Amino acid sequence: xxxxxxxxxxxxxxxxxxxxxxxxxxxxxxxxxxxxxxxxxxxxxxxxxxxxxxxxxxxxxxxxxxxxxxxxxxxxxxxxxxxxxxxxxxxxxxxxxxxxxxxxxxxxxxxxxxxxxxxxxxxxxxxxxxxxxxxxxxxxxxxxxxxxxxxxxxxxxxxxxxxxxxxxxxxxxxxxxxxxxxxxxxxxxxxxxxxxxxxxxxxxxxxxxxxxxxxxxxxxxxxxxxxxxxxxxxxxxxxxxxxxx
Numbered sequence: 014x015x016x017x018x019x020x021x022x023x024x025x026x027x028x029x030x031x032x033x034x035x036x037x038x039x040x041x042x043x044x045x046x047x048x049x050x051x052x053x054x055x056x057x058x059x060x061x062x063x064x065x066x067x068x069x070x071x072x073x074x075x076x077x078x079x080x081x082x083x084x085x086x087x088x089x090x091x092x093x094x095x096x097x098x099x100x101x102x103x104x105x106x107x108x109x110x111x112x113x114x115x116x117x118x119x120x121x122x123x124x125x126x127x128x129x130x131x132x133x134x135x136x137x138x139x140x141x142x143x144x145x146x147x148x149x150x151x152x153x154x155x156x157x158x159x160x161x162x163x164x165x166x167x168x169x170x171x172x173x174x175x176x177x178x179x180x181x182x183x184x185x186x187x188x189x190x191x192x193x194x195x196x197x198x199x200x201x202x203x204x205x206x207x208x209x210x211x212x213x214x215x216x217x218x219x220x221x222x223x224x225x226x227x228x229x230x231x232x233x234x235x236x237x238x239x240x241x242x243x244x245x246x247x248x249x250x251x252x253x254x255x256x257x258x
Contacts, residue, residue: 036132036176037254046085048175048254050076053083056256075225082221115232117215118184122163126150130167131247132176145244161217166208178212182234187212
């Protein structure tokens with residue numbers, strides 16, 4: 014009698030994170046966070062944190078669909094929670110350049126200027142940690158000559174949307190908004206573009222914050238920093254944003 018080999022049953026896979034992820038960053042003492050509008054569209058619940066595992070609930074305060082910006086706020090019921098206190102302590106919010114001390118640079122980005130982008134590309138697929146990537150400003154206008162955006166060659170992936178873009182002095186000059194759809198572009202032009210990504214200008218972000226009732230000062234940082242120092246600021250300020258469906 015032939016005995017069939019026992020086929021081991023497949024290991025149960027972990028349930029996927031319920032919802033899509035993006036990035037965001039603090040713009041006021043402890044509670045206000047900027048991200049893209051498309052990151053938090055049609056969510057039943059939104060959470061932020063330094064990973065998909067350590068997170069706190071936020072409320073969607075304001076959106077600007079045209080400029081693809083959204084303002085979040087840590088829910089008042091969460092402010093006293095142990096999770097929030099741990100997150101705030103871990104992110105070191107006290108030492109980051111927040112809105113009260115100036116956050117964004119008043120001068121527009123310049124062609125050829127070096128920038129550093131922070132965020133959580135691909136959520137947890139690669140790892141839980143924040144990623145930073147460098148590049149330069151390729152054009153001071155966005156797709157279709159959009160004056161509210163600029164083009165850069167810093168690597169941007171799904172999940173990076175809503176993350177901050179820093180200049181060499183640690184001022185925020187923009188917010189990551191999108192990556193060019195390569196396949197769609199290739200159908201039209203016959204070639205695949207490389208490193209074509211876009212950011213929303215700081216002036217556009219500041220207008221949105223002021224319209225939302227969150228007045229901000231311009232940042233005046235003028236001392237050049239190493240990429241390690243910039244990465245430390247980014248790590249203390251940037252959060253993963255999870256949209257739960």
